Amino acid sequence: MIGYYNYTVILTYLSLISSVVGMFFAAGYSGMRPHPEYAIICLMVSGLCDMFDGKVARTKKDRTESEKKFGIQIDSLCDAICFGVLPAVIGYSIGMRDWCDLPILVMFPLCAVIRLAYFNVAEEERQKKTTENRKVYEGLPVTSVALILPLLYSFHRDIGKDWFPEVYGGALFVIALAFITRFKVKKPSMKTMLCFIGIGVLELIWMLYKTKTR
Template sequence: MIGFYNYSVILTYISLVSSLFGMMLTVNNHYKLAVLFLAISGLCDMFDGKIARAMKNRTEDEKKFGIQIDSLCDVICFGAFPIILCYKLGMSNPIGIIFLMIYGVASVIRLGFFNVMEEQRQEETDSNRKYYQGLPITSIAVALPILYVTRSFLKGDFIILLHIVIIAIGVLFITNFKFKKPHNITLAAIVVIVSIALANTFWFHWIH
């Protein structure tokens, strides 16, 4: 079989499968569970890089494959999936569609740029990345679940806020600023926040 098969990409594939299942749930109007699977994809993506870097005997081809497969999966998990989900949640008006198109194009530009710069960086140094340029694409997997669990409280304002969040995140994907890469403590805090959002989403799914 073609490709490279080792444990360094397991979480990346789990993230992809989670998002694909989330898309199926979305088109069948199971939004609460769809948001749950988006958050699961985000949690997987937060740690797949750490697992990959822990594997010290990777060849150069395996490293390059890892970069490419991560971005290919990300464009589905955090590009296409959120677009479908947000469209079904209410961004089906002309302005919403335009915002979603901008978000989609920005996500592809960001990932393409990341691939180029990351390959170049790995050729120059073996040290871990300390900063991202622009907002990481995985941020949608934190922002959207947290926003969704406030839906019942926001009521009609939810759709307005959803539009604002999507266009803001899309623009920040391609804005040239330094975003400090989270440390383990910060990642742990993010996991806790998203876990709370997951718990609420799961709870509301069963009581409504």
């Protein structure tokens, strides 16, 4: 079989699987009603996998150049689906179905793909000049939606069924612009990543609590 199937890409594949399952939940798979809350959880799982896939891959010291390049490409392709397409599908699931919502639902994955492609090109150029690890990112990383959108969704009942699709759509619009805006974001350290995990766990608990108490 073509491709690579060693442990260095397992988390990347799991991230993609989680996001695809999330799309089925959002769409209402096999006759069940749509469950955007389950899709949001899948988005968080994808974000968790993505946080560590690169670090896991770098533990394999004998990676070939082809394996390294494959890892970069497969990571970006999966990120485009997990953090570009899935949030748009969730938007449709929660009620973004007016004609004026379509441009935002299209714009969001488009901006995510543009940013990911630009990052790949910039990273390839950077690696030709230095072997040091990247210290800053340009634009908002697409994986940030795995923290931003679950927090926003946890308030969907407070905002109200009629207004939440508008608020969610506005958030997608702002985030999409941030993907392709040229500003510097410091690459998080391991300590910061662990803090992100803690925040994600708290978000999940909060979201489950809000769902259960309504």
